[in-house]
Amino acid sequence: xxxxITRRSVLAGAxxxxxxxxxxxxxxxxxxxGTREDFTFTYxxxxxxxxxxxxxxxxxxxxxxxxAVAEANLVKPExxxxxFGGDLAQLGKREELDHGAEMLSKLKGKLHVVMGEHDYYLxxxxxxxxxxxxxxxxxxxxxxxFVVLNSILTSEQWTFHRWPTxxxxxxxxxxxxxxxxxxxMVGDKQRKWLANDLAKLDKKTPLVVFSHSPLxxxxxxxxxxxxxxxxxxxxxxxxxxxxxxxxxxxxxxxxQIGNISFNSVMATAWPWxxxxxxxxxxxxxxxxxxxxxxxxxxxxRDATGWQLIDIGSGRVTARYQLxxxxxxxxxxxxxxxxxxxxxxxxxxxRRLPQTHY
Amino acid sequence: MAVRKRAAxxxxxxxxxxxxxxxxxxxxxxxxxxxxxxxxxxxxxADKIALGNRLFHDLRFSSDGTVAxxxxxxxDHAFTDSPLRTSEGIRAEGGVGKKTGTRNAPxxxxxxxxxxxxxxxxxxxxEDQSQHPFLNPVEMGLATxxxxxxxxxxxxxxxxxxxxxxxxxxxxxTMEEVKKxxxxxxxxIVSADSPFDRWRFGHEENAISEGAKRGFEVFIGQxxxxxxxxxxxxxxxxxxxxxxxxxxxxxxxxxxxxxxSAEFLTAKAKGADVDKxxxxxxxxxxxxxxxxTDQFDVIGAFKTPTLRNVAxxxxxxxxxxxxxxxxxxxxxxxxxxSEGDPAKVNDxxxxxxxxLNLSEQQMDDLVAFMETLTTPAYFGAKTR
Numbered sequence: 001x002x003x004x005i006t007r008r009s010v011l012a013g014a015x016x017x018x019x020x021x022x023x024x025x026x027x028x029x030x031x032x033x034g035t036r037e038d039f040t041f042t043y044x045x046x047x048x049x050x051x052x053x054x055x056x057x058x059x060x061x062x063x064x065x066x067x068a069v070a071e072a073n074l075v076k077p078e079x080x081x082x083x084f085g086g087d088l089a090q091l092g093k094r095e096e097l098d099h100g101a102e103m104l105s106k107l108k109g110k111l112h113v114v115m116g117e118h119d120y121y122l123x124x125x126x127x128x129x130x131x132x133x134x135x136x137x138x139x140x141x142x143x144x145x146f147v148v149l150n151s152i153l154t155s156e157q158w159t160f161h162r163w164p165t166x167x168x169x170x171x172x173x174x175x176x177x178x179x180x181x182x183x184x185m186v187g188d189k190q191r192k193w194l195a196n197d198l199a200k201l202d203k204k205t206p207l208v209v210f211s212h213s214p215l216x217x218x219x220x221x222x223x224x225x226x227x228x229x230x231x232x233x234x235x236x237x238x239x240x241x242x243x244x245x246x247x248x249x250x251x252x253x254x255x256q257i258g259n260i261s262f263n264s265v266m267a268t269a270w271p272w273x274x275x276x277x278x279x280x281x282x283x284x285x286x287x288x289x290x291x292x293x294x295x296x297x298x299x300x301r302d303a304t305g306w307q308l309i310d311i312g313s314g315r316v317t318a319r320y321q322l323x324x325x326x327x328x329x330x331x332x333x334x335x336x337x338x339x340x341x342x343x344x345x346x347x348x349x350r351r352l353p354q355t356h357y
Numbered sequence: 358m359a360v361r362k363r364a365a366x367x368x369x370x371x372x373x374x375x376x377x378x379x380x381x382x383x384x385x386x387x388x389x390x391x392x393x394x395x396x397x398x399x400x401x402x403a404d405k406i407a408l409g410n411r412l413f414h415d416l417r418f419s420s421d422g423t424v425a426x427x428x429x430x431x432x433d434h435a436f437t438d439s440p441l442r443t444s445e446g447i448r449a450e451g452g453v454g455k456k457t458g459t460r461n462a463p464x465x466x467x468x469x470x471x472x473x474x475x476x477x478x479x480x481x482x483x484e485d486q487s488q489h490p491f492l493n494p495v496e497m498g499l500a501t502x503x504x505x506x507x508x509x510x511x512x513x514x515x516x517x518x519x520x521x522x523x524x525x526x527x528x529x530x531t532m533e534e535v536k537k538x539x540x541x542x543x544x545x546i547v548s549a550d551s552p553f554d555r556w557r558f559g560h561e562e563n564a565i566s567e568g569a570k571r572g573f574e575v576f577i578g579q580x581x582x583x584x585x586x587x588x589x590x591x592x593x594x595x596x597x598x599x600x601x602x603x604x605x606x607x608x609x610x611x612x613x614x615x616x617x618s619a620e621f622l623t624a625k626a627k628g629a630d631v632d633k634x635x636x637x638x639x640x641x642x643x644x645x646x647x648x649x650t651d652q653f654d655v656i657g658a659f660k661t662p663t664l665r666n667v668a669x670x671x672x673x674x675x676x677x678x679x680x681x682x683x684x685x686x687x688x689x690x691x692x693x694x695s696e697g698d699p700a701k702v703n704d705x706x707x708x709x710x711x712x713l714n715l716s717e718q719q720m721d722d723l724v725a726f727m728e729t730l731t732t733p734a735y736f737g738a739k740t741r
Contacts, residue, residue: 059711321653
């Protein structure tokens with residue numbers, strides 16, 4: 001146990017294609033001072049468990065989550081906890097949440113769950129709360145302060161006064177590129193809570209914020225957007241090291257705004273933008289609006305996945321496990337002051353789409 | 358695919374330039390196959406191929422003098438050891454019976470086109486592959502390659518052939534030359550020109566039955582077979598050279614995966630030999646490609662085999678657990694589950710495997726189609 005994780009060794013390990021299973025766990029001196037035990041956690045997100053009828057659920061999404069759970073349980077040394085990043089259900093139904101929760105219950109170790117819009121807009125998170133507790137909360141782990149936000153809220157008008165039924169509200173929010181949708185937000189009440197929660201902390205305390213939507217304004221048309229992101233960021237900026245980790249986007253994204261590093265996580269359900277399905281079976285993908293010529297239609301897990309994240313350097317190193325594809329690592333480059341994709345796939349290295357049959 | 362085609366064309370051009378007409382060393386590719394890829398550092402020559410042929414069939418390269426490459430890859434069994442379920446090697450302790458491996462001997466026919474060798478792809482070339490079975494404790498059982506070299510350097514026949522093929526003799530003959538000669542011989546074992554090829558690429562309308570034609574439609578349609586057993590516009594290797602967990606073997610071992618994977622990685626980190634571990638322990642063997650890459654996404658995954666001559670190479674799958682082609686089709690039709698498997702498929706199953714809802718007729722048609730993939734040399738050979 002004498003190996004020290006430094007940015008250098010983490011990057012070198014990633015470059016050499018280090019397996020998850022060989023991640024060094026050790027006592028480390030962190031960039032932000034002090035000595036503590038290093039740790040890792042796994043992150044699974046966006047399962048979109050969807051009921052067809054009765055006990056029949058969309059097989060692809062079921063298989064994606066089952067496989068993620070099974071693989072997460074194989075990680076050695078075992079990770080300290082697991083985060084589920086939101087959108088456990090597709091249409092917020094009890095049946096979907098129950099079915100997803102049953103799969104997640106097979107995870108070893110403590111589970112923390114983030115609220116996604118697909119979990120929320122049917123009953124405004126009531127049943128989800130019975131399973132997983134409050135919609136937003138914080139906890140401390142080995143010197144790091146973790147905050148879990150519900151970032152998928154919107155205006156009272158849209159939520160309470162616009163739709164004839166709860167089902168209609170859910171369907172509108174679940175639609176992609178839907179002009180009837182609404183930008184997400186954290187909201188006044190929760191921001192006030194966040195300000196209070198952070199007020200207790202030393203500014204040197206490393207912060208990790210989990211949200212479902214990005215907490216940054218990426219593209220409103222796709223709802224890759226959080227309307228009050230600027231106000232939330234203002235609360236986070238005074239801290240030396242802030243990492244925001246989010247789901248929702250079903251692809252690899254990373255960004256740096258001031259002191260805040262942003263890293264997305266992958267979906268276990270489908271990639272975005274997604275490929276036209278080859279399946280002869282009925283497709284349960286949302287209507288295709290953005291064609292994609294990257295993923296292989298036969299491999300249903302292509303361009304989906306999960307990741308193991310460590311913050312040994314005080315910043316996120318996300319090792320993406322992309323099923324049926326090469327692994328990728330996005331790690332914070334302290335010299336550049338932002339996350340970088342350490343193995344960005346050059347065009348010549350990318351796997352071509354399937355062209356035969 | 359495009360990349361591989363280009364490479365093959367280049368290699369063929371290189372051969373012609375070197376003054377060796379293709380006809381000197383191998384006949385033109387049979388109908389339905391692309392040119393054989395030849396590595397730059399091991400060009401085909403008639404002398405080398407003749408030497409490789411001899412080495413391939415030599416029983417002396419095993420600890421008990423009873424096993425040659427050709428023991429598990431018999432010429433008249435379409436280069437398999439059909440109908441054995443898993444391959445048999447040297448004598449077991451006490452001389453009773455044979456030591457057995459954990460995997461079914463795959464055919465060498467068209468192995469020249471494989472981008473990786475062995476069921477788990479742990480070798481990158483025929484040259485590399487050929488050296489391993491000599492040392493495997495259940496296959497040929499030698500402790501080192503020295504006994505092979507001793508014979509290669511002293512047997513007058515070999516002395517002559519190594520001189521002709523490589524211009525080397527005595528200590529100049531090393532495993533490099535042995536490996537290259539065996540690989541060169543194996544690259545001549547290519548075959549197609551089956552009824553399917555005559556129908557599909559030769560446009561002979563009556564080369565296959567109506568049932569087989571219907572089976573072809575199932576193959577490329579509802580059965581989704583073609584996704585892995587690839588057919589191109591002008592040729593068909595019937596493999597994507599990739600690795601898939603299709604539920605065979607691993608379904609039964611699924612509950613042991615956490616323990617097996619952890620134990621295997623620990624042993625590997627301490628220097629355990631993958632070759633020996635996977636072929637001597639049946640349970641570890643089921644980890645498949647994972648044992649090579651350490652990646653969870655290929656747990657229980659094995660290489661897509663070619664389907665050429667599949668009707669005469671029973672039993673099927675990496676563990677030889679399925680007796681007939683109908684059994685294989687049923688396994689896929691059930692979404693990756695066979696009779697005797699646990700009620701649920703393993704959690705690590707490849708994404709493309711799903712229930713197919715094929716009718717009995719469609720399954721029979723599919724089998725009829727696969728029976729059209731037999732090369733003329735094996736017409737009438739029934740091993741099941």
